[in-house]
Amino acid sequence: xxxxxxxxxxxxxxxxxxxALDNVSISIKRGEIHCLVGENGSxxxxxxxxxxxxVKADEGEIIINGRFYQxxxxxxxxxxxxxxxxxxxxxxxxxxxxxxxxxNQMIERKSKLISWKDVTNTARTELKNxxxxxxxxxxxxxxxxxxxxxxxxxxxxxxxxxxIIMDEPTSALTKTEIDSLFSVILDLKxxxxxxxxxxxxxxxxxxxxxxxxxxxxxRKVGEYSIDELDNDKLIFLMTGKKIAYPRFKYKxxxxxxxxxxxxRDLSKRGNFENVxxxxxxxxxxxxxxxxxxxxxxxxxxxxxxxxxxxxxxxxDGKQVKINSTQDAxxxxxxxxxxxxxxxxxxxxQSISNNIIxxxxxxxxxRLRLISNIKRENSINKWSKELEIKTPSLEAAAQSLSxxxxxxxxxxxxxxxxxxxxxxxxxxxxxxxASKSNIYSIIRDLANAGMGIILISxxxxxxxxxxNRILVMSKGRIVKKIDDASSITExxxxxxxxxxxxxxxx
Amino acid sequence: MxxxxxxxFSHSEIYLFFIIIIFSIILTSINPSFLTLxxxxxxxxxxxxxxxxxxxxxxxxxxxxxxxSFTAIAIAGQYISANVLMATxxxxxxxxxxxxxxxxxLLGAINGLLISVFKLPTLIVTLGTLSAFHGALLAxxxxxxxxxxxxxxxxxxxxxxxxxxxxxADGTSYGLSVYALILLGVVIMSWLILKYTxxxxxxxxxxxxRDSAVRAGFNIVGIQFFIYCYVGFLAGxxxxxxxxxxxxxxxxxxxxxxxxxxxxxxxxxxxxxxxTGSIIxxxxxxxxxxxxxxxxxxxxxxxxxxxxxxxxxxxxxxxxTSYQNKRRGIRSLTxx
Numbered sequence: 001x002x003x004x005x006x007x008x009x010x011x012x013x014x015x016x017x018x019x020a021l022d023n024v025s026i027s028i029k030r031g032e033i034h035c036l037v038g039e040n041g042s043x044x045x046x047x048x049x050x051x052x053x054x055v056k057a058d059e060g061e062i063i064i065n066g067r068f069y070q071x072x073x074x075x076x077x078x079x080x081x082x083x084x085x086x087x088x089x090x091x092x093x094x095x096x097x098x099x100x101x102x103x104n105q106m107i108e109r110k111s112k113l114i115s116w117k118d119v120t121n122t123a124r125t126e127l128k129n130x131x132x133x134x135x136x137x138x139x140x141x142x143x144x145x146x147x148x149x150x151x152x153x154x155x156x157x158x159x160x161x162x163x164i165i166m167d168e169p170t171s172a173l174t175k176t177e178i179d180s181l182f183s184v185i186l187d188l189k190x191x192x193x194x195x196x197x198x199x200x201x202x203x204x205x206x207x208x209x210x211x212x213x214x215x216x217x218x219r220k221v222g223e224y225s226i227d228e229l230d231n232d233k234l235i236f237l238m239t240g241k242k243i244a245y246p247r248f249k250y251k252x253x254x255x256x257x258x259x260x261x262x263x264r265d266l267s268k269r270g271n272f273e274n275v276x277x278x279x280x281x282x283x284x285x286x287x288x289x290x291x292x293x294x295x296x297x298x299x300x301x302x303x304x305x306x307x308x309x310x311x312x313x314x315x316d317g318k319q320v321k322i323n324s325t326q327d328a329x330x331x332x333x334x335x336x337x338x339x340x341x342x343x344x345x346x347x348x349q350s351i352s353n354n355i356i357x358x359x360x361x362x363x364x365x366r367l368r369l370i371s372n373i374k375r376e377n378s379i380n381k382w383s384k385e386l387e388i389k390t391p392s393l394e395a396a397a398q399s400l401s402x403x404x405x406x407x408x409x410x411x412x413x414x415x416x417x418x419x420x421x422x423x424x425x426x427x428x429x430x431x432x433a434s435k436s437n438i439y440s441i442i443r444d445l446a447n448a449g450m451g452i453i454l455i456s457x458x459x460x461x462x463x464x465x466x467n468r469i470l471v472m473s474k475g476r477i478v479k480k481i482d483d484a485s486s487i488t489e490x491x492x493x494x495x496x497x498x499x500x501x502x503x504x505x
Numbered sequence: 506m507x508x509x510x511x512x513x514f515s516h517s518e519i520y521l522f523f524i525i526i527i528f529s530i531i532l533t534s535i536n537p538s539f540l541t542l543x544x545x546x547x548x549x550x551x552x553x554x555x556x557x558x559x560x561x562x563x564x565x566x567x568x569x570x571x572x573x574s575f576t577a578i579a580i581a582g583q584y585i586s587a588n589v590l591m592a593t594x595x596x597x598x599x600x601x602x603x604x605x606x607x608x609x610x611l612l613g614a615i616n617g618l619l620i621s622v623f624k625l626p627t628l629i630v631t632l633g634t635l636s637a638f639h640g641a642l643l644a645x646x647x648x649x650x651x652x653x654x655x656x657x658x659x660x661x662x663x664x665x666x667x668x669x670x671x672x673x674a675d676g677t678s679y680g681l682s683v684y685a686l687i688l689l690g691v692v693i694m695s696w697l698i699l700k701y702t703x704x705x706x707x708x709x710x711x712x713x714x715r716d717s718a719v720r721a722g723f724n725i726v727g728i729q730f731f732i733y734c735y736v737g738f739l740a741g742x743x744x745x746x747x748x749x750x751x752x753x754x755x756x757x758x759x760x761x762x763x764x765x766x767x768x769x770x771x772x773x774x775x776x777x778x779x780x781t782g783s784i785i786x787x788x789x790x791x792x793x794x795x796x797x798x799x800x801x802x803x804x805x806x807x808x809x810x811x812x813x814x815x816x817x818x819x820x821x822x823x824x825x826t827s828y829q830n831k832r833r834g835i836r837s838l839t840x841x
Contacts, residue, residue: 090720092713094780095706103710106703107722114701 004063005030005163005194006051006082011060013046020046021057024220026213028163031192033185035205037238038215044198047215048165051196052084053077065162078108081162085169089152093141097134098123100151105158126154130187146177153184157193164188165196170204174292182208202234203493216240231489235460247485248443250283250467258282259317260451261333261420263302266311271297272475275311279420279451284442286466286484287455288496294475295455296338299422302453303335304328315419329358334418336409338425338455344409347398351390352379354397354408359415382411386441403434410441421445422453427461439465459492471495517774518786525793532800539800542671546681551750552795553684554743556788557691558766559773561739563787564695566770568732569712569779570627573763574616575740577638580759582608583744585646587754590657598659598745606741612638613737614730621729639760650755656748664749684746691739696784704728712779768815769794771822778826794818 006028013021021043028034038044049055051062053074062069064080091100101123106114123136132150140148149169156164170178185195185208199205205212212229214221214237221237229237258281266275272294279285287295300306302313304322313320315331322328328335337344346354356363356378363378365371383393386407390400397408406426413421423442427435442465446452456462462469463484469492471479479495481487533540558575565572582605589604590596612634619630653661667680699705707728710718719725748754773790775782798811 086720088716090714090717092710092717092780094713095709099706103706104721106706112703114703114706 003029005032005065007063008047008051009061009063011047011050011057011062013043013050013055013057019218021050022218023060024215024218025060026220026223028194028196028211030162031189031194033189033195033197033208033210035209035212036196036198036215037200037205037212037234039200039238042215042238043218044215045167046218048084048167048196048198051077051082051165053082078159081160082165083156083159083161083163084165085149085152085156085167087167087169087171089148091140091148091151091155094139096137096139097143097147097151098136100140101126101154101158104155108159122158123154126157129157129191130154130184132184144177146173146180149173149177149181150184153188161193163194163196165198167198168200169197170199170201174290178204200238202231205234206231214238247463248284248446248465248467249485250280251447258449260315261302262314262317264312264314266298266301266308266313268297268301268306268308270475271301271306272472275477277470277477277480279453281419281449281451282446283468284446284452284454284466286462286469287453287472288457288459288462288469288492289472290457290496292474293472295472296424297475298472299335299424299453299455302328302420302422303333305335329416332417332419334413334416334421336406336413336421336423336426338428345397345405348396350394351383351388351397351400351408352393355379355382355411355415358412378415382415385414386411387437401434403437406434406438407441410438414445418450420451420453422455424455425457426454427456427458459489459496463487463489463492518783518789521773521786521789521793525789525796528793528796532796532803536803539803543673543679546679546685548792548795548799549688550682550684551799552791553682553688554746554750555762555766555769555795556688556791557739557743557746559769559787559791560691560695560784561736562766563770563773563775563782563784564699564708565627565732565736566775566777566779567699567712567782568708568729569715570620570729570732571777572616572627572631572733572736573767574612574631574635574638575736575766576760576763577635577642578609578612578737578740579744579747580756581612581638581642581646581744582606582741583748583759584642584651584754584756586745587651587656587660587748588646590659591651591655596657596659598663598749601657601659601745602742605744606738609737609739609741609744610734611737613734613740616737617730617733620733621726635760635763642756646756648756651748651753653752656752656754660745660749661752663745664752684750687742687746691742692784692788699784704731708732709780712781714780764815764819765794765798765811766791768818768822772818776826777823 004027006026008024008026011021011024012019024043024047026034026036026047036044036047046055050057050072053072053076056071062072064077064082067080069076092103095103098120102119105122106119120136127134127150130150130153132154134143134147134150140151143151153164169181173181185197188195197205197208206226206229209226211223211225212234213223214234216238221240259278260281261279263275263277267273275298277285287298289295297306301308302322304324304327307323313322315333320327320331322331322333346357352375356375359378360370363371363374365374379393388400388404388407388411390404397405400408410426426438426442442452442454454462454466466484469481469484469487470477471481471492481492529540538544558579561575562572585608586601586604590601616631616634619625619634620627663683666683668683668686670678670680672678699708707718707723710721710723711725711728715725744759747759751758769790770782770787771777771790772793773782773786773788775786794815797814798808801808801810
């Protein structure tokens with residue numbers, strides 16, 4: 001038997017003019033934990049789909065278990081033991097753990113009837129196989145995200161998986177859950193099952209993988225074994241440049257220390273506790289912490305979407321109540337949500353409609369109808385200001401790239417002329433060039449006197465762009481860094497929880 | 506063991522069961538004749554048809570769809586079969602069922618085709634077909650009511666058929682109608698399909714997560730097509746039961762009772778968004794709605810209150826589902 005489980009050679013794929021993959025090769029050995037890393041749009045998902053047989057490559061060949069495939073179909077891929085666990089896991093929330101694990105296998109066997117004994121046995125065997133315990137009768141909607149991952153992995157195993165491709169599996173997991181997922185992956189390795197782990201989180205990649213393949217703009221940058229890599233090198237390889245933005249400096253004197261926002265003892269049960277901080281005009285305050293640390297919950301509370309139980313909020317020194325988004329907008333607080341597709345944009349509406357949605361009241365004419373002239377003026381102003389690149393402003397927002405979409409959302413909120421602007425992970429899924437563009441927009445806004453709260457799970461992003469940083473963990477502010485220039489990336493990494501991460505494995 | 510008990514109480518059916526018990530105790534204290542075998546038999550006979558419609562609607566709801574046209578299908582099956590029997594002079598209840606169920610399956614197939622193949626939204630399609638089926642029945646088949654004298658005997662005989670008969674002290678007798686058997690048959694058949702066939706699990710799966718069901722390899726088109734045909738089939742059965750119970754047929758009947766059935770099903774714990782619920786819950790919902798309907802007068806309320814309650818039950822049930830989703834949404838930080 002060949003040592004290589006999967007060999008993908010010189011794959012190219014173009015979508016209507018865009019070269020998604022250009023001459024990419026990757027090979028995965030039996031039992032290997034291989035990471036596929038790259039920025040968004042680097043071709044990771046296209047490559048995954050080609051391996052899964054869902055998308056056909058234009059050129060190149062695929063060899064699985066020594067068998068040569070010119071034209072890999074999804075069914076071949078599954079028969080060869082390749083299983084993809086998509087980000088949404090594709091589980092059935094209303095069905096039991098046992099059934100979720102066994103159902104695919106039964107469909108594949110073309111069974112017409114169900115033997116519940118088989119369902120339970122299959123599930124029990126697979127769980128035992130990876131030494132995990134779950135209540136088989138429980139519905140999937142009632143179990144944690146981490147347990148759902150386990151269910152998805154078991155389901156893959158029922159179909160004789162030899163290679164499990166996990167697409168960003170950690171994005172919805174807490175620290176401890178990631179740890180246990182990693183121990184499952186190591187267990188799979190012991191059984192000779194390979195894992196292709198797709199991620200853009202450097203720390204995870206460095207921790208779990210043996211081999212790393214890096215993609216950038218559809219091309220393979222290289223394949224490295226893990227001891228050849230460190231944090232900086234990996235970032236450099238992923239992005240193609242040493243990212244050395246000048247750090248943001250707060251210009252104290254210019255703004256006379258004007259206090260925009262103050263939060264005292266803000267608590268919400270199960271979300272965050274006793275949060276205290278101040279935000280001055282012209283500041284960029286970073287809030288970082290792992291998923292589940294309470295950072296997004298806090299931001300939502302400040303925007304009226306997640307009413308706090310107790311505590312006080314002051315705007316310009318006056319105590320205020322923020323019970324709804326209307327309250328927040330009236331107080332000139334804006335919030336850029338983490339998930340711009342589902343929470344930020346009217347994706348099917350035109351770009352221009354997306355921009356003016358927040359300021360409809362300001363562009364009315366004397367008859368209280370929308371004034372076309374005012375509408376055009378606002379749209380032109382903001383699309384120019386934020387350099388939104390599009391052939392037509394009347395095109396649907398979904399036609400834009402990630403970076404441009406984010407600019408549309410930014411434009412919309414900037415049009416309301418906010419005093420306090422909360423940005424929740426504004427650069428997720430955005431290419432490097434647009435990223436730095438968005439950073440410079442944020443800085444300009446701060447320099448013009450706006451108070452900005454930048455929530456980020458990317459440590460370098462927080463360090464470069466913020467003058468002060470709050471680190472949250474389990475709903476509490478565990479560390480306040482008053483001068484972000486005084487701390488290095490590694491130090492901040494350690495505070496946020498990298499140390500904990502390194503213990504496993 | 507503790508876990509088992511906890512799981513039993515996590516089902517909403519158990520609460521509905523207790524509510525029915527409490528409600529029955531109250532009714533019995535007002536009118537002792539409520540808790541008699543005779544009354545129970547009567548309740549079963551008069552609500553069996555609704556129960557069958559409810560089972561059908563429950564299956565649609567389980568798959569994440571909605572069907573409001575089943576009442577039009579039921580009356581179409583009933584009225585056409587009665588008319589055919591009268592026109593041909595064949596006095597056979599099996600033929601009546603055959604015709605009514607065929608009409609039901611045919612009309613159901615139209616729904617199924619529009620929904621599964623053309624992928625149209627279920628509520629809008631069935632709202633449309635509700636009106637279209639009923640309109641077509643009135644326009645092409647007729648609007649004339651069939652009175653008891655005209656009605657073929659087989660219906661009347663069938664309506665009086667009992668599984669067994671008990672005799673009261675005064676010598677008169679009462680019995681358990683054969684309707685109970687039909688309902689039981691439908692319940693068992695539906696339960697077997699839902700629980701022990703891949704088709705049934707597919708119905709659960711589509712209602713739980715349609716995209717996942719596609720990826721898992723379920724034949725979505727086929728499953729959906731089946732569901733709407735099956736609902737039509739059940740509506741056809743109900744149509745014949747209904748005419749045999751009333752010994753009279755009016756093509757304006759049955760249509761308009763959709764909401765009562767929908768209320769029963771959502772009361773029974775089926776989520777309006779699909780994926781959850783049980784046949785037991787559905788039956789309990791039917792029992793509750795039927796008791797309510799028949800005993801409002803007993804409680805000193807006019808029968809119009811029934812309409813009010815049906816509306817409130819639907820709104821409250823949907824609110825509970827929405828609230829639960831919202832709480833789940835807050836946990837995963839998505840809003841609305």
